[in-house]
Amino acid sequence: MTWLEANPVLAAIIRVALWVFPVLLAVPPMIWYERRLLSWMQDRIGPNRTGNITFSRSSRWVPGFLKGKKFGLKGVVQPLADGLKLIIKEDITPGSVDRFIYLVAPALALFPSFALGATIPWGPFKGLTPVADVNIGVLWILAISSLGVYGVVLSGYASNNKYSLLGGLRSSAQLISYELGMSMALAAICLATGSLKPTDIVEAQTGPLWGIVPGLANWNLFTPYGFVAGIIFFVCMVAETNRAPFDLPEAENELVAGYHTEYSSMRFAVFFMGEYAAMFVYSVIFSTVFLGGYHMLPINWQSLGEIAPGLSWVTNAMQNVDFWLSPVWLVGKAFALVTVYVWLRATLPRLRYDQLMSLGWKSLLPLATINTMVVALWMVVSRVYSPIAGVVAGLFGFGILYLLYRALNNVGIDRNKFLTSREIDLVDVPRSVA
Amino acid sequence: MQITPELMLFGGIASVAAAAAVGVVAFNNAVRSALCLVLNFFILAFIYFTLNAEMLGIMQIVVYTGAIMVLFLFVIMLLNLGAPQMLRDRDDPKTFAGIALSVLLFALLGSQLLPAFLTVTQPGAPKDFGAPQNLGRVLFTNYVIPFEAVSVLLLVGVVGSILLAKRKI
Numbered sequence: 001m002t003w004l005e006a007n008p009v010l011a012a013i014i015r016v017a018l019w020v021f022p023v024l025l026a027v028p029p030m031i032w033y034e035r036r037l038l039s040w041m042q043d044r045i046g047p048n049r050t051g052n053i054t055f056s057r058s059s060r061w062v063p064g065f066l067k068g069k070k071f072g073l074k075g076v077v078q079p080l081a082d083g084l085k086l087i088i089k090e091d092i093t094p095g096s097v098d099r100f101i102y103l104v105a106p107a108l109a110l111f112p113s114f115a116l117g118a119t120i121p122w123g124p125f126k127g128l129t130p131v132a133d134v135n136i137g138v139l140w141i142l143a144i145s146s147l148g149v150y151g152v153v154l155s156g157y158a159s160n161n162k163y164s165l166l167g168g169l170r171s172s173a174q175l176i177s178y179e180l181g182m183s184m185a186l187a188a189i190c191l192a193t194g195s196l197k198p199t200d201i202v203e204a205q206t207g208p209l210w211g212i213v214p215g216l217a218n219w220n221l222f223t224p225y226g227f228v229a230g231i232i233f234f235v236c237m238v239a240e241t242n243r244a245p246f247d248l249p250e251a252e253n254e255l256v257a258g259y260h261t262e263y264s265s266m267r268f269a270v271f272f273m274g275e276y277a278a279m280f281v282y283s284v285i286f287s288t289v290f291l292g293g294y295h296m297l298p299i300n301w302q303s304l305g306e307i308a309p310g311l312s313w314v315t316n317a318m319q320n321v322d323f324w325l326s327p328v329w330l331v332g333k334a335f336a337l338v339t340v341y342v343w344l345r346a347t348l349p350r351l352r353y354d355q356l357m358s359l360g361w362k363s364l365l366p367l368a369t370i371n372t373m374v375v376a377l378w379m380v381v382s383r384v385y386s387p388i389a390g391v392v393a394g395l396f397g398f399g400i401l402y403l404l405y406r407a408l409n410n411v412g413i414d415r416n417k418f419l420t421s422r423e424i425d426l427v428d429v430p431r432s433v434a
Numbered sequence: 435m436q437i438t439p440e441l442m443l444f445g446g447i448a449s450v451a452a453a454a455a456v457g458v459v460a461f462n463n464a465v466r467s468a469l470c471l472v473l474n475f476f477i478l479a480f481i482y483f484t485l486n487a488e489m490l491g492i493m494q495i496v497v498y499t500g501a502i503m504v505l506f507l508f509v510i511m512l513l514n515l516g517a518p519q520m521l522r523d524r525d526d527p528k529t530f531a532g533i534a535l536s537v538l539l540f541a542l543l544g545s546q547l548l549p550a551f552l553t554v555t556q557p558g559a560p561k562d563f564g565a566p567q568n569l570g571r572v573l574f575t576n577y578v579i580p581f582e583a584v585s586v587l588l589l590v591g592v593v594g595s596i597l598l599a600k601r602k603i
Contacts, residue, residue: 004545032437048443052470056539058529068597098465100466101465102467134488135488135562135565135567136488136489136492136566139489139492139493139566140492142496143495143499143500144501145497145589146495146496146499146501146504147476147495147499147500149500150472150504150507153504153508153511154469154507157465157507157511165511168511169508169511169512172504172508176501176504176505179500179501195596
């Protein structure tokens with residue numbers, strides 16, 4: 001550690017490498033995982049052949065003990081095969097594109113997905129992670145995610161193709177709209193934590209649950225405000241990564257392939273990789289902010305050990321496991337969230353444009369704003385009086401605002417005007433036909 | 435003049451920013467100009483970072499690079515400004531007058547500013563100068579009235595834009 005402090009430049013390079021390479025390495029398994037999971041959900045088989053080897057029974061080049069043996073890898077190396085295919089494909093640059101911007105756009109799309117998590121810690125190893133433990137960590141995430149729009153918009157513009165341009169324009173509107181909900185959701189967590197550093201947010205999540213239950217950790221998702229903020233953040237993060245059901249920019253039944261219609265070979269692969277890297281990094285950010293970061297379970301082993309001294313050997317062992325395997329827990333949580341991504345993709349149909357806008361502006365943004373106000377009340381009351389008073393005030397605040405919302409929602413709308421009903425007779429198919 | 439690492443960093447960042455600023459006016463294509471402006475705003479944030487004003491820098495990225503320039507680019511793309519060569523007048527005497535005046539302006543500014551800047555080799559602000567905590571404390575104590583006034587100004591802007599966008603309210 002002292003050696004790292006003596007060489008700040010080298011330490012910075014090591015930190016960057018420790019961030020970028022794991023994210024790069026996470027992309028191929030994620031692609032395979034998504035394809036297998038999606039095909040399982042859709043009752044298909046999916047890629048399960050690549051990497052299977054069956055040795056010949058009769059060839060004399062095969063050593064005896066291998067003759068006729070089969071080795072299956074369940075298709076894990078499928079992403080490698082896909083990558084190889086994309087590399088050796090012909091790279092077509094259409095004649096009438098804006099050449100410079102066309103070439104730069106994939107790089108611009110890839111950059112934010114890696115730079116996004118520069119302030120996220122893999123584990124409690126100071127000096128090795130995060131890349132930069134700065135005072136403005138959460139704002140950095142928001143700032144870089146707002147740059148994500150450039151790659152998409154510029155590729156749409158430079159392709160000189162109406163479908164691409166439409167995809168780019170849709171995407172920019174979508175990203176700008178969901179940026180707001182996301183920042184308000186994070187603002188609530190920052191208010192509750194009292195810091196903008198992701199390391200401090202993780203640290204604050206080891207405290208007692210709701211400030212009153214010792215032994216359990218205060219993971220933000222398990223607090224009322226954090227639950228609301230978490231759901232808002234998750235929706236916004238799906239929208240920011242252009243994933244289904246928010247994949248309007250590349251809606252294949254309307255826009256061919258959206259903003260990357262004109263891209264082929266490696267340039268398309270760069271877009272693809274950027275999308276998956278962004279998915280992974282956003283999942284890591286969600287885990288850090290809402291799911292206790294690199295801690296294994298929502299249990300504070302140290303304070304549990306103080307409550308039950310008889311169990312101290314268990315809690316000490318768990319503390320060590322929690323500490324030394326911390327990156328594993330973080331990646332595990334991220335993969336659980338990637339599973340939710342795939343699940344959403346398999347379940348929900350794509351949103352219409354007006355639904356997209358009204359969800360972002362009329363639901364998520366007001367909800368996040370109200371949430372921030374309630375968090376402010378909660379924090380003030382719990383600091384001035386007691387944590388229990390804070391919990392009561394917070395729940396009270398949520399109740400009042402919900403009633404207000406119900407009251408305002410009904411003003412000036414004649415419900416009966418829209419109330420229509422229709423009846424459908426479900427015909428029982430005769431048993432003989434079925 | 436002593437060359438410090440801070441000065442070298444500043445030199446690198448500032449030269450990119452200056453080149454991007456030149457690119458904004460030099461390109462004929464409006465989209466390229468806008469992209470140069472994006473680069474300029476982005477790099478400017480890093481100049482703020484080196485001056486220990488990280489909150490200002492990150493706000494620069496969030497507001498200018500991430501929001502305002504995207505909308506600029508949006509408008510330029512939708513207008514699709516074609517045929518830039520029609521905009522250029524050849525042998526316009528105004529060009530020379532403009533160049534002469536700008537050289538004069540730079541000479542004037544440089545003669546006043548450069549002597550003071552040449553002695554500076556590292557940022558003078560303390561380490562926590564631009565931290566969000568300090569900025570927030572100052573904003574909500576010493577400058578609370580200007581801060582609230584600005585928020586009213588923003589509200590006026592929002593109401594005005596709604597009025598413009600919606601014919602019938």
